[in-house]
Amino acid sequence: MNSLWLAWLYLRRRRVAAGMMVAGVALALYLPLAAHWAADAFDEALGARAAATPIIVGARGSRFDLVLHGLYFRARSEGTVAHGEFTALRDAGYGRVIPLHVQFTAGGQPVVGTSLDYFEFRELQMARGESMALLGDCVLGANAARELNLSPGDKLKTDRKNLFDLAGDYPLQLNVTGVLSATGTADDEGVFMDVKTAWIIAGHGHGHDESESNATNSPSAKLVKTHLEITPKNMGTFHFHGDTTALPLTAILVEPMDAKGTAMVLGRYQHSGQLQALKPPVVVDEMMGMVMRVRQFLDANYALVAGAMGMLLALIVALSRRLRSREMETLFLLGCSRGTQFALQAAELLIIFAAALALALAAAWATVGWARDYLTTLAG
Amino acid sequence: MKQLLILISIFVIGCKPTADAPAPRAGKPRVAVVNYPLAYFVERIAGDLVEVHFPAMEGDPAFWKPTGAEVREFQSDDLILLNGASYAKWPAWSSLPDSRMVNTSAAFRDAFIAVKADAAHRHGKGGEHSHAGMAFTTWLDFKQAQQQAAAVHRALAGLLPTYSETLANNFAGLQRDLVSLDADLRGIAADLGDTPLLGSHPVYQYLARGYGLKIRSVHWEPDAMPAAEDWAELAELRKTHPARVMLWEDAPDKSIVAQLKAQAVRSVVFAPCANRSGNGTDNWLKVMRANVVALRSALGAE
Numbered sequence: 179m180n181s182l183w184l185a186w187l188y189l190r191r192r193r194v195a196a197g198m199m200v201a202g203v204a205l206a207l208y209l210p211l212a213a214h215w216a217a218d219a220f221d222e223a224l225g226a227r228a229a230a231t232p233i234i235v236g237a238r239g240s241r242f243d244l245v246l247h248g249l250y251f252r253a254r255s256e257g258t259v260a261h262g263e264f265t266a267l268r269d270a271g272y273g274r275v276i277p278l279h280v281q282f283t284a285g286g287q288p289v290v291g292t293s294l295d296y297f298e299f300r301e302l303q304m305a306r307g308e309s310m311a312l313l314g315d316c317v318l319g320a321n322a323a324r325e326l327n328l329s330p331g332d333k334l335k336t337d338r339k340n341l342f343d344l345a346g347d348y349p350l351q352l353n354v355t356g357v358l359s360a361t362g363t364a365d366d367e368g369v370f371m372d373v374k375t376a377w378i379i380a381g382h383g384h385g386h387d388e389s390e391s392n393a394t395n396s397p398s399a400k401l402v403k404t405h406l407e408i409t410p411k412n413m414g415t416f417h418f419h420g421d422t423t424a425l426p427l428t429a430i431l432v433e434p435m436d437a438k439g440t441a442m443v444l445g446r447y448q449h450s451g452q453l454q455a456l457k458p459p460v461v462v463d464e465m466m467g468m469v470m471r472v473r474q475f476l477d478a479n480y481a482l483v484a485g486a487m488g489m490l491l492a493l494i495v496a497l498s499r500r501l502r503s504r505e506m507e508t509l510f511l512l513g514c515s516r517g518t519q520f521a522l523q524a525a526e527l528l529i530i531f532a533a534a535l536a537l538a539l540a541a542a543w544a545t546v547g548w549a550r551d552y553l554t555t556l557a558g
Numbered sequence: 559m560k561q562l563l564i565l566i567s568i569f570v571i572g573c574k575p576t577a578d579a580p581a582p583r584a585g586k587p588r589v590a591v592v593n594y595p596l597a598y599f600v601e602r603i604a605g606d607l608v609e610v611h612f613p614a615m616e617g618d619p620a621f622w623k624p625t626g627a628e629v630r631e632f633q634s635d636d637l638i639l640l641n642g643a644s645y646a647k648w649p650a651w652s653s654l655p656d657s658r659m660v661n662t663s664a665a666f667r668d669a670f671i672a673v674k675a676d677a678a679h680r681h682g683k684g685g686e687h688s689h690a691g692m693a694f695t696t697w698l699d700f701k702q703a704q705q706q707a708a709a710v711h712r713a714l715a716g717l718l719p720t721y722s723e724t725l726a727n728n729f730a731g732l733q734r735d736l737v738s739l740d741a742d743l744r745g746i747a748a749d750l751g752d753t754p755l756l757g758s759h760p761v762y763q764y765l766a767r768g769y770g771l772k773i774r775s776v777h778w779e780p781d782a783m784p785a786a787e788d789w790a791e792l793a794e795l796r797k798t799h800p801a802r803v804m805l806w807e808d809a810p811d812k813s814i815v816a817q818l819k820a821q822a823v824r825s826v827v828f829a830p831c832a833n834r835s836g837n838g839t840d841n842w843l844k845v846m847r848a849n850v851v852a853l854r855s856a857l858g859a860e
Contacts, residue, residue: 269664274657294633294655309633310653311626355626372653413651414623 181518185525196530199494203534204541206487210480211542217473219546221466224249227363228462230300233432233443235259235267235455244454245461248429250364251280251288259453261373262423264430267446272439274299276431279376283369284336284352287322290368291376297358299433300365306330307356313378313416314408316352316371320360328354334369335405336379350379351407362550373427377418378406382425385416495527585609587717590635592646593619593832595697596662598842599710600639602732603725607718611635618832620645620694629653637717639710643670645694662709663696670696671763695761695830699768700740700846707732735843742850743769749857754801756792756823761830762805774799780810789817796821803856826856 189196227249234248237257247254261277268275276299279291294309296302297317307330310317318328328334335349352371360366377383385408408416418425432455434440447455499506506519589604590611591597597612611631615622624632629652632638638654640646642663649659663670671693697703711729715722747769757766757775766773776792778784784792804818805828815825831845840848 268656277656294653295657298655298657308626308630311629311633312653313651315626315653374650410623410625414647416651 181521181525182529185522185529188522189526189529199491199530200533200537203487203491203531204537206484207535207538208541209483210477211538212545213473213476213480215542215546216549217469219550221469223363223550224462224466225459228458231431231458232434232440233455234458235263235430235432235443235447235453236428238450238452238454241454241456241461242465244429245456245458245465247280248278248431249458249462251290251368253280253288254428257452258426258428259430260423261425261427262421263453264427265423267430267432267443270442272443273432273434273436276433277373277427278429278431279373279380279426280428282336282339282376282379284316284334285322285326285369286337287319287325287367287369289316289336289376289379290370291373291379292370293373296370296431299431300361300363302361302365303359304356305359307354310355310371310375312408313372313375313413314350314353315355315375316369317356317358318354319358319366319368319370321366322369323354323357328357330354330356349405350375351405353408374418375408377425378408378416380426383416383418385412491527495523499523587636588634589714589717590632590638592639592641592649594834595703595831595842596639596641596706596710597834599707599732600714603707603711603728604714604718604721605724605728607721607724608636608714612834615833620647620832622646622648624648624652637713639713641694641696641706642667643694643696644692645696660709660713662706662713663702665705665709666696666702669702671767673760673763693760693763695832696764698762698765698830700736700743701768702764704733704736704740707736739843739846739850743853746850746854746857747771753803753857754799756795756799756801756804758804758806758810761807762828765828772799772801773805774801778810778814780806780808780814783811783813783817793821796823805853824856826852828853 228245231249234245236244236248236254236259239254239256243252243254243256246252264275264277274295276295277291277293278296280288282289290296297309304317305320307317316334318326318334323329326334332354334352334354336352338349352369352375358365358370374383384406432443434443444455444457447453509519510516586607586609588609588611589600591600594612597610600608600610613624613628613631629648632652632654636658638659640649640659640661642661661667673691673693697706707729711725715725718725750771752772755771755773757773758778758780760775760777762771762773762775765771774795776784776788776795778788802822803824803826805826807827807829809827810818810825818825828849829845831842835841835845
């Protein structure tokens with residue numbers, strides 16, 4: 179105990195040198211700790227969302243892209259799945275089936291066309307306002323509402339895909355009816371609406387304003403229109419042309435009610451040339467396997483750095499002993515044994531390592547805590 | 559230390575606000591329907607086991623336009639029964655939970671009758687509407703009504719698995735009534751043979767097909783005296799389709815009845831009964847039986 183006290187007093191007298199040693203050791207410990215914890219948090223977040231999403235059906239192509247699209251609304255351009263496939267799956271009674279249409283953005287946030295079942299499936303709760311009810315209504319994720327500074331009752335226009343496409347589709351003005359509670363998942367970023375509203379944004383459905391049928395010499399309403407708006411007055415005129423079973427979805431989420439349902443859904447697409455059914459937990463495990471391999475490489479790197487740091491510390495201790503040889507001699511003459519001198523120096527190292535470890539743990543914890551939200555949406 | 563941090567992390571992440579969670583509705587399951595025939599089927603099959611949600615709607619429920627608040631009422635229901643065949647346009651403009659919706663006519667969707675585009679028209683105080691798309695009074699073919707009742711029974715059995723026997727017994731009773739109606743109408747249709755009939759409104763497509771009736775329709779309303787051109791159109795139609803009986807959705811004004819009678823056309827009410835009857839006492843089955851009786855009496859008069 180006396181050795182620790184004397185060592186502490188010694189280090190207090192040499193604050194700058196002690197501080198530099200603590201910082202150096204802390205930095206060497208911080209990097210592997212933060213990297214490990216961040217990877218664990220990412221793994222945990224990705225794994226939890228994947229585990230909560232038993233099956234994703236979508237167009238054939240990159241499996242990783244489809245899973246990240248279904249889980250994190252990441253843009254995907256590898257084809258679509260017909261709405262008829264959704265109704266066929268639903269009518270087959272395998273379990274809960276949820277449509278997804280994620281192709282557009284509004285204020286930079288992903289526009290998620292889906293059904294009310296999605297909110298039940300993800301256990302999303304309304305923080306403010308009400309659920310979407312009619313065409314043109316939307317519900318915002320917590321972060322989306324904060325980023326866009328919008329509340330229930332406000333309006334939000336969808337983004338044009340191509341600003342220079344003058345003949346392209348008009349943005350749709352959405353009515354914000356509610357804001358979801360924060361979940362710490364990709365759902366916080368979404369602008370949710372009925373899939374039919376998403377189809378109208380995509381131009382698969384349209385309505386007619388009274389002004390369009392007026393035969394006057396005034397400029398066409400289309401020429402002065404800057405955006406589409408669905409109102410109680412024109413809502414009844416909105417319709418979809420052609421076969422509605424052919425309307426596109428970008429993915430379908432399936433939550434089978436039992437193992438048989440899972441097998442039936444997976445088997446249905448086993449030999450399909452156009453569609454694939456994936457189990458997100460399996461695909462995410464594969465993705466995380468790659469992350470872990472990178473982590474193993476980093477671990478080897480950290481081990482080398484730690485070795486170098488250890489040797490450097492050994493050198494510093496050896497040099498320090500040489501510099502302090504007269505001090506040690508004085509202590510010896512005062513009656514301090516060699517063992518006590520060794521204990522003093524060991525205590526100094528112990529205090530430095532303990533302080534560095536505490537600092538590294540605190541810094542790593544703060545870093546991962548601060549970056550957790552970012553990590554959970556990193557795949558998006 | 560790490561365990562402590564993990565515990566803190568789990569606590570932070572796990573703390574979701576629950577104050578605003580919608581409270582589950584206490585009491586009976588609530589079953590929503592889009593028209594009265596389905597409401598009647600639910601009432602017959604489930605009785606007091608469920609609460610039927612069929613809000614008051616003026617006019618034909620097929621053209622009802624709910625507000626956002628009214629749609630949200632449907633969102634909270636345990637089961638939403640649709641008629642299908644594009645009956646009730648409003649679900650196409652609304653957000654409803656797919657997992658709780660059942661299309662009761664899905665079993666015969668390949669047999670739907672397409673209707674050509676027609677001029678939009680207005681019923682009383684209701685807004686303008688058009689019958690273009692699919693013919694939707696599916697239940698006027700009582701064989702189709704039996705299939706819809708079966709779909710309602712299946713959906714209710716899924717909702718109330720512990721009452722399967724009660725539901726099955728009640729369903730058997732309903733099916734007996736529907737079979738009886740079907741047999742009665744088939745008998746009348748056999749007697750009618752190729753006798754031409756008129757429909758005051760294009761709502762009798764499935765009735766005509768189901769029982770081989772020769773019905774051609776105009777666009778008349780029971781409470782509005784047809785214009786001169788409408789009478790001229792009728793006269794033109796009767797040159798090729800010499801009908802002497804016109805079927806009405808509701809009792810027409812006396813003046814219309816008299817003018818039709820002057821032209822040797824008898825008015826017979828054959829109500830689709832898509833909405834609850836105004837007096838609140840006649841249920842769907844009574845109305846259908848009255849339809850059959852009225853048609854038989856018209857045949858007797860012929």
